[in-house]
Amino acid sequence: MIVLYVGFMNNIVSSFPSPAMGRPRAFDMETVIARTVPVFREYGYAGASIDRLKTATGLTAGSLYKAFTDKRGVFEAAFTHYVKQRRQDLAARLLKASTGRERIAESLRFYLEAASGFEGRQGCLVLASLIEATTLDGALHERLSDTLATNRAALITMLREGLQDGSIRAELPIEASADLLLSLLQGFRAVGKLHDPGDHDALIGMSLKILD
Amino acid sequence: MIVLYVGFMNNIVSSFPSPAMGRPRAFDMETVIARTVPVFREYGYAGASIDRLKTATGLTAGSLYKAFTDKRGVFEAAFTHYVKQRRQDLAARLLKASTGRERIAESLRFYLEAASGFEGRQGCLVLASLIEATTLDGALHERLSDTLATNRAALITMLREGLQDGSIRAELPIEASADLLLSLLQGFRAVGKLHDPGDHDALIGMSLKILD
DNA sequence: TGACTTAGGAAATGATCGTTCTCTATGTTG
DNA sequence: CAACATAGAGAACGATCATTTCCTAAGTCA
Structure with a gap:
């Protein structure tokens, strides 16, 4: 949201609502991302349909899109999670x-x-x-x-x-x-x-x- | 077609029509198969849509299906062609x-x-x-x-x-x-x-x- | 408590998927 | 020439695709 002119400071603040506002998520982001990983691993980006991601996570399409914007966003989160996890595991091994x-x-x-x-x-x-x-x-x-x-x-x-x-x-x-x-x-x-x-x-x- | 009982020999022959019957193909199978290969290489099996295969070959969906039965058939032909070609090329190099x-x-x-x-x-x-x-x-x-x-x-x-x-x-x-x-x-x-x-x-x- | 904000759920959307159907064209065979 | 068989073209099919919309639920904040 872009505010062109606001008379009072609190108006500006209120135009950037705190992340604690609204109904809280009923699921753990990290858990959901982890559950999408195997779908992309097995089917690739193109083959990983929203339907498969829905059943893998237990979420509805609406929640999936609210949390990740689009399929690309889900993939990006999964990719990040996967690479991070693997690097951690390897680092532990290298000790x-x-x-x-x-x-x-x-x-x-x-x-x-x-x-x-x-x-x-x-x-x-x-x-x-x-x-x-x-x-x-x-x-x-x-x-x-x-x-x-x-x-x-x-x-x-x-x-x-x-x-x-x-x-x-x-x-x-x-x-x-x-x-x-x-x-x-x-x-x-x-x-x-x-x-x-x-x-x-x-x-x-x-x-x-x-x-x- | 299965013929259980036929009185004359020509009836049996005619029940297995020669490949020369009907309108001949207006395209060369080998050429068309070769043109589908890059599509599968770039997009994979799932990503290679019939539409992409149509534009790559210049054929219509009807002709594609008459020649290859289904998408799987196109892929199988492409795969065979690709492997055969690569082996020939490598064999020539190994001489x-x-x-x-x-x-x-x-x-x-x-x-x-x-x-x-x-x-x-x-x-x-x-x-x-x-x-x-x-x-x-x-x-x-x-x-x-x-x-x-x-x-x-x-x-x-x-x-x-x-x-x-x-x-x-x-x-x-x-x-x-x-x-x-x-x-x-x-x-x-x-x-x-x-x-x-x-x-x-x-x-x-x-x-x-x-x-x- | 009431205004506000986001999440959840499910149906609906338009695009694209693989596939089939219909019709016409073009060859072979008798 | 007539009968037959397959090819070509393109519209049409139902399924599935990613995405959006609408409505209700559930929190926070003043």
Whole structure:
């Protein structure tokens, strides 16, 4: 709301109502967003219909639109939630890794596990969005690009740590290694849509040879 | 049409009309199928609407359905065409490679090039189908699984050739190596939806360290 | 308490989805 | 030439799509 001229201060204040006004939500936003995530993971953006989102969340179309403006808004919230959650989980896993090489190994394991079983069949929301990248609008396209860039940056950080702690040889081209690992991780999730990856330890061991 | 009892031979023949009967098609099937491929590559199965397929092929909905029964039929033809074409192209490339290791290297290059530029942005039909795997019916799911299995088998063949010609060390676990390469190749296509891969030679060189 | 503001729920909206139908055109076969 | 069979074109079909609207419910605030 735009106020062109107001005589008294309280009129201006009242034109920006506090967020506590009106009937409060009967559901928890975080919970609802979490429930939309599997829908987008399984069906992608185009395939995730409002009807499916309704049944997944238990909300009516009206409430969904009041809370998220439109389908794009639901997707954006789901995407943010998914990426944040995964990063938290990975960060927790990385605590027990002491060297850069171990952190890379742990990241590989993290993705291999996500590519297995029910989780693997459900798929990766980032990968699913990647496939529909040309369909998404500019802002979402950039969000996706940023997400991938951040993942790449995280790999580069781990590689540099490896250089410092001596677990990775000094001559290794860092950027190219990160690119290769990034592709490999996404590839795990892609193949995991159909089949479980084989022996995780064996695959990790072989992957790490890239760093030799 | 099933004929239970027919007195004369020509009646049986006429009950199975020759394919030359009726008005002939005004378009070339192969050409039309080729034109549907980019639609599925860009939008996936769900996103490829009949309307988009109409404009891509220049056909009307009626002709499309007469030729392919339904949307699923169009997709199946496109998928078959795409896989066949890609395998032919790769096979031609592999002719100039003399050892197993060189054939692996050439395969990596083939995928890196496909992941670059316009081709990369258009995406891989196999990968796109992989993402929608849970949505596809049983038969298509199996076709997809077969395609991946055949690609894996091709990698195993190259690796075995490498064992024979001495370009790959004898102790290398073949199956696990093939799994890793398969994921890496799909990963190239995934990331290629957004960005061009970097220095191909560098990436190939690093990838081949998996085989050391 | 009464004015205000937002949420919930369900029906309604127009667009688009995949598919079918109808009619005409164009070939082959006897 | 007549009978037959399929193709082409486009309108029409019901289903589903994302979104909006309308009304009631449930809070806050003065």
